[in-house]
Amino acid sequence: MKKKDGKQTSRGQAIACLVAWNGTGKPIQGFLDTLVYDSGLSHEDRQLAGMLVFGVLRRQGYLDAIISRFAKTALRKMEPLTLFAFRVGVLQLCFLERIPAAAAVNETVAALKTMHQPAWLLGFVNATLRAIAKEKASLTEPEAVGLLDHPVWLLERWRKHFGEETMREICRINSLEPQLCLHSLRTGREELARLLAAQEIRSVAGQYAPESLLLPDWRGAITSLPGFANGLFQVQDQAAQLVCQLLGPFREQGRYLDGCAGLGGKTCALAALLPAGAALNAVEPDERRVRLLHENLKRQKVQAQVSIFPGDLAAFAASKPLLFDGILIDAPCSGTGVIRRHPDIRWNRQPGDFAALQATQLSLLNTAAKLLAPGGVLVYATCSLEPEENQQVIEQFLSVHNDFRLKDCRDFLPASAVSLVDKQGFFLPLPAEEIEGFFAARLERVGGE
Structure with a gap:
């Protein structure tokens, strides 16, 4: 979606991506490629849009619980566009600390405005997100709420196969953003670690695979890592x-x-x-x-x-x-x-x-x-x-x-x-x-x- 100056926005493209994907049963990646990664956004905005899409998918149950608490309209009565806009807004408020609350609210509402949503809806979303932002400190943490952010039928399967404790641990892991893992194919792990360290990129040796390196802090493009163009590694779990x-x-x-x-x-x-x-x-x-x-x-x-x-x-x-x-x-x-x-x-x-x-x-x-x-x-x-x-x-x-x-x-x-x-x-x-x-x-x- 575009701002008034004609530029596309990360929030708008994230919402559009989620709405297009909703109910299709297809992988989200195809929608990301079309609506986010090929959208003309800057690298930083593409990165934020992708983070918003994946964050909503990981935390949907918790986000919906927060929205239900503050919104005057039941979730089941909301149009998908409205609901996903709320989810994107609440995700920013609750999980993306580097984004100021005012920016999270204003940019989410602005994205809906570029989608030609009516004034009453913009006011409804704006007021609800501001109420959530005001009460953020009192919101219960996801783990304390006990929401596992997976379909009930899948939880029941895992409970049967692995037991309650392991099922809950799988759900906890699934809610986290994965670390980048490299496979040092054409150079030793230690040599690749030195190459990364020379660019001030922290790496940690993997626990299980002898040629694996984890990059806990990396959020940039894979192609910009030293050694990528020369085929010294590939991304592989x-x-x-x-x-x-x-x-x-x-x-x-x-x-x-x-x-x-x-x-x-x-x-x-x-x-x-x-x-x-x-x-x-x-x-x-x-x-x-x-x-x-x-x-x-x-x-x-x-x-x-x-x-x-x-x-x-x-x-x-x-x-x-x-x-x-x-x-x-x-x-x-x-x-x-x-x-x-x-x-x-x-x-x-x-x-x-x-x-x-x-x-x-x-x-x-x-x-x-x-x-x-x-x-x-x-x-x-x-x-x-x-x-x-x-x-x-x-x-x-x-x-x-x-x-x-x-x-x-x-x-x-x-x-x-x-x-x-x-x-x-x-x-x-x-x-x-x-x-x-x-x-x-x-x-x-x-x-x-």
């Missing part, structure tokens, strides 16, 4: 870094496959792990992602080791490639383990999603099994916390593939990460301060040396 190690030890002259490459985070990590003479194929059907995959491989300077197939895994299998020594299936999933990074997931998912996802995941595993050489390794991974997408998929796969054996992931991970493996041998970190929720299983095909 510790869980994703560790999953790639589960495909090892890698063989010289070996053949490897990333069956669900996406933007290429794990593809790049795998390519960096390969010994001389080994080759990696990457499969990705989406045209836009293929283009970005090429760009990422080039920046990481590993494009010579990777062949990209622009199609799905079934089409790749139909091309009758030679069998592979190792295959990674990072399957499409519900993403309930990465809600902290993608807060819209909690509101987009529905209870019936898991059955359809499981069918897709099993189909991918069954196709991959046909492409694996005897003695080869098949790693199945998701960023989901749900048994239907994780343990149940492996159980069903093994029930019809007698030539595969489940291996203990702790035998293939560094000592720093063995605590993330459960009694069954599955890699299963839950969302925590330093790591996203993830699942991985290592399967080996009987035969070979």
Whole structure:
């Protein structure tokens, strides 16, 4: 949305983004790309707009509780535009301390004015936000209110699977802004830390992945970090870094496959792990992602080791490639383990999603099994916390593939990460301060040396 001088504003674009996304069930990222990141806003305003969008999604339940206390109109009677404007305003008042209360109120109301909202509505929003600002000191903290800011059905699932205490801890983590985590692909962690320190950028070594660095204070553009242009690192959570190690030890002259490459985070990590003479194929059907995959491989300077197939895994299998020594299936999933990074997931998912996802995941595993050489390794991974997408998929796969054996992931991970493996041998970190929720299983095909 634009000011009177014709310039777009961060509050207006954030509200417009949330209204456009509301009820679609689609990822918020596409709306952010169109309405915020490609809007012509300055870098600072884009950053603020994104912060407002993600903040509303993380704290929606608490924000609504505050609005309900002060507004004379019930939330259910408000138009989405009004409700999201309120949420954006209250988020600034309660969580963004660097924004003065007067600016939070005035700029939110101004955004509604540019959207041609009636004078009575502007007055209603203005008066309500000012009342909240005046009583800010008396507002109960989110944790004390007991609101968990997740759909009830999802809370019930997690309570059943993990218990009350763990469920609440997952919700607490999901309400926090994630730290930036780097994977030092082409230089040692210590060398990358020195490079960052030279630019006065504080970094902390990751607890679990040996080549990980956390940047607790960084709020700038990733591309402006030293070493980005030269491909010295990529942004990658510790869980994703560790999953790639589960495909090892890698063989010289070996053949490897990333069956669900996406933007290429794990593809790049795998390519960096390969010994001389080994080759990696990457499969990705989406045209836009293929283009970005090429760009990422080039920046990481590993494009010579990777062949990209622009199609799905079934089409790749139909091309009758030679069998592979190792295959990674990072399957499409519900993403309930990465809600902290993608807060819209909690509101987009529905209870019936898991059955359809499981069918897709099993189909991918069954196709991959046909492409694996005897003695080869098949790693199945998701960023989901749900048994239907994780343990149940492996159980069903093994029930019809007698030539595969489940291996203990702790035998293939560094000592720093063995605590993330459960009694069954599955890699299963839950969302925590330093790591996203993830699942991985290592399967080996009987035969070979």
